[in-house]
Amino acid sequence: MTLNQQRKLKTILTGLFAWTIALVLFFPIFWMFITSFKTELQAISIPPTLFFEPNLDNFRVVQERSDYIQHAWNSVVTSFGSTILALIIAIPAAYSMAFFPGKRTKDILLWMLSTKMLPAVGVLVPIYILCRDYGLLDTKTALVIIFTLMNLPIIVWMLFSYFKDLPKEILEAARMDGATPWDEVVKVVLPLSVGAISSTALLSIVLCWNEAFWSLNLTASDAAPLTAMIASYSSPEGLFWAKLSAASTLACAPIVIFGWFCQKQLVQGLTFGAVK
Amino acid sequence: MTRISKTTLACAVSMTAAISATSAFSATQITVATVNNGHMIEMQKFTPEFEKAHPDIKVKWVTLEEGVLRQNVTQDIANKSGLYDVMTIGMYEAPIWGERGWLEPIDTSGSYDVQDILPSIRGGLSYDGTMYAAPFYGESSMVMYRKDLVKAAGMEINDRDSWEHIRNVAAAVNDPSKGIYGICLRGKAGWGDNMALMTTMANSFGARWFDENWKPQLESAEWKNAVSFYVDLLTKYGPPGSSSNSFNESLALFNEGKCGMWIDATIAASFVTDPKQSKVADQVGFAQSPISVTEKGANWLWAWSLGIPAATKNVEAAQTFVRWATSKEYINLVGNKNGWAAVPTGTRASTYANPKFQEAAVFADAELKAINSANPSDSTLKPSPYVGVQFAAIPEFQAIGTTAGQMVSGALAGSLTVDQALKSANTSADRQMRQAGYY
Incomplete structure (x- = not known):
């Protein structure tokens, strides 16, 4: 086998491997999508039905039963609201830790990350009681605050990793030109980090969109996002797989489309710092 | 149009808008928490009528x-959050929460006709003679079987057959090569899953959860006999992976024509006889649950009910809604609009006396018989201190029942022996009862 052939074979094998992984990961989503067009009987049939006459009945039922627009709006407000709030806090934090590290910076970063290791259910009762006492149960404000706190460590870490790779000389040059710390962040750091910030924001939005634990525990009717809508289609007594699939498809659709348009930034963000 | 008339019109429109806004604002809004069951969804559709x-x-x-509903409503009611004005609860919660003063007593005065509610259901939702939740639909358990398969095997199924006979029928019908299994039963761990069925089996084998001094009795010979029988029956004649099957999985198997028999909630009768859902709708027979040494506690009793948390600020509106949703008038409304096979059953004697319902629901007699035969206050052969057929209505039972369910499920999956499973379950129950201060 010539070197050229070996290279070709390697490319084909790598491609095949990547496609296999991608298909395995995508299969549950594909199955959910086609199940949403089946009847309940077809959805549970064994062996599974592959060829069937698709119908939109399940989507009609979901539209009739749930206020999709309200749930979707709640998801949009909480995901985007918490991401913006988290970025407002995280950008100055990451800036100061990246460019003016103190003795305890590393400890602070590790401590922030350690908060992610605490199981959410461990703080459910105190947070629930706080929300009750401040009248925040079933409000989007509560979810925005919780989501912000939940994603803040990841956002700070991602931005910190990016900021610390920026050449310090650029900031020194700006300072020589009389830039204040505010100017440094707004006029120098932010324009250089648009890619990193947008990919971080995207990741945060996706994490908030998919969050179910707090959404289910802190909301009822007014602030319930799409994850709570999906949960309402599981039934203890009755067949529900097709309708549940339709609800899930509708819940996933906006974020999948959004992610599709932003995939370049997402991949860039997830891989920054990977190759130096 | 002159300027004056335009102004007058604008004022009139604004005032009308303001008045409608005020009247809309003055309406009391109540929030109802519920589960995604067919009857509940229908109730949502009838909200405009209310x-x-x-x-x-x-x-x-x-x-x-x-599961989420249980967690949310428990959080809400225990913390007095007032997030929900009406909540869907079961027969397990109603007396416990009623005793603690967490629920408002149901207003049964006037035209509500509380005497029409089936006595066993009424009793199960009451504490000290006061009803703390109104039943929306009730259920017991019974045998659902394939008449064609049983007949072809030369067997018969009758009310209150012995478990031995059920095993013989399962053996005769079982034909895995054709994808048909003798019997489908719950195996998934959970106090409301496998332990609901397991407890009714154990009751009929003469077992009880606790003795008169609240000591757990899971290591008794009766429990060993019952669990050994259950594990043997499902291992030999049940579908593969039974240890992860609950109501819905068994329903799917039965509707696909893969179960010879299925012993589960009576509410399933309306699903397995519905040709839109079931491939075997015209071949289903019903019989009362099997027994071993006693009929006591051989079939369970449950009611999805509507309760009003004491923390609600809208008690009056909540009472009005609960009375409407659990009334005879509501059942008539559903019967007239959706057909009598679709009405919520298991709650009122008048439903079963209605000729239209009798004609539409082939399972009516079997269901009523099963519900009437269950007695939560006397469900064990030996005396026991608790109320409940398939559970003991004490706060500790959820944890005790779930642990026992995991052990029994483990025994079914083959990872534990029956003796090991029951010993672990008993030790855990004993620890919980001691910690709770029962002895």
Whole structure:
């Protein structure tokens, strides 16, 4: 086998491997999508039905039963609201830790990350009681605050990793030109980090969109996002797989489309710092 | 149009808008938490009828998965959050929460006709003679079987057959090569899953959860006999992976024509006889649950009910809604609009006396018989201190029942022996009862 052939074979094998992984990961989503067009009987049939006459009945039922627009709006407000709030806090934090590290910076970063290791259910009762006492149960404000706190460590870490790779000389040059710390962040750091910030924001939005634990525990009717809508289609007594699939498809659709348009930034963000 | 008339019109429009806004604002809004069961979903669809009859009340629905609902309503009621005005609860919660003063007593005065509610259901939802939740639909358990398969095997199924006979029928019908299994039963761990069925089996084998001094009795010979029988029956004649099957998995198997028999909630009868859902709708027979040494506690009793948390600020509106949703008039409304096979059953004697319902529901007699035969206050052969057929209505039972369920499920999956499973379950129950101060 010539070197050229070996290279070709390697490319084909790598491609095949990547496609296999991608298909395995995508299969549950594909199955959910086609199940949403089946009847309940077809959805549970064994062996599974592959060829069937698709119908939109399940989507009609979901539209009739749930206020999709309200749930979707709640998801949009909480995901985007918490991401913006988290970025407002995280950008100055990451800036100061990246460019003016103190003795305890590393400890602070590790401590922030350690908060992610605490199981959410461990703080459910105190947070629930706080929300009750401040009248925040079933409000989007509560979810925005919780989501912000939940994603803040990841956002700070991602931005910190990016900021610390920026050449310090650029900031020194700006300072020589009389830039204040505010100017440094707004006029120098932010324009250089648009890619990193947008990919971080995207990741945060996706994490908030998919969050179910707090959404289910802190909301009822007014602030319930799409994850709570999906949960309402599981039934203890009755067949529900097709309708549940339709609800899930509708819940996933906006974020999948959004992610599709932003995939370049997402991949860039997830891989920054990977190759130096 | 002159300027004056334009101004007058604008004023009139604004005033009308303001008045409608004020009247809309003055309407009391109640939030109802419920599960995604067919009857509950139908109730949501009939909300406009309620709001038309009571224009001063607006209803908002929160539908949740059963486990999440339990967690949310427990959180809400225990913390007195007042997030929900009406909540869907079961027969396990109603007396416990009623005793603690967490629920408002149901207003059964006037035309509500509380005497029409089946006595066993009424008793199960009451504490000290006061009803703390109104039943929306009730259920017991019974045998559902394939008449064609049983007949072809030369067997018969009757009310209150012995478990031995059920095993013989399962053996005769079982034909895995054709994808048919003798019997489908719950195996998934959970106090409301496998332990609901397992407890009724154990009751009929003469077992009880606790003795008169609240000592757990899971290591008794009766429990060993019952669990050994269950594990043997399902291992030999049940579908593969039974240890992860609950109501819905068994329903799917039965509707696909893969189960010779299925012993589960009576509510399943309306699903397995519905040709839109079931491939074997015209071949289903019903019989009362099997027994071993006693009939006591051989079939369970449950009711999905509507309760009003004490923390709600809208007690009056909530009472009005609960009385409407659990009334004879509501059942008539559903019967007239959706057909009599679709009405919520298991709650009122008048439903079963209705000729239209008798004609539409082939399972009516079997269901009523099963519900009437269950007695939560006397469900064990030996005396026991607790109320409940398939559970003991004490706060500790959820944890005790779930642990026991995991052990029994483990025994079914083959990872534990029956003796090991029951010993672990008993030790855990004993620890919990000691910690709770029962002895």
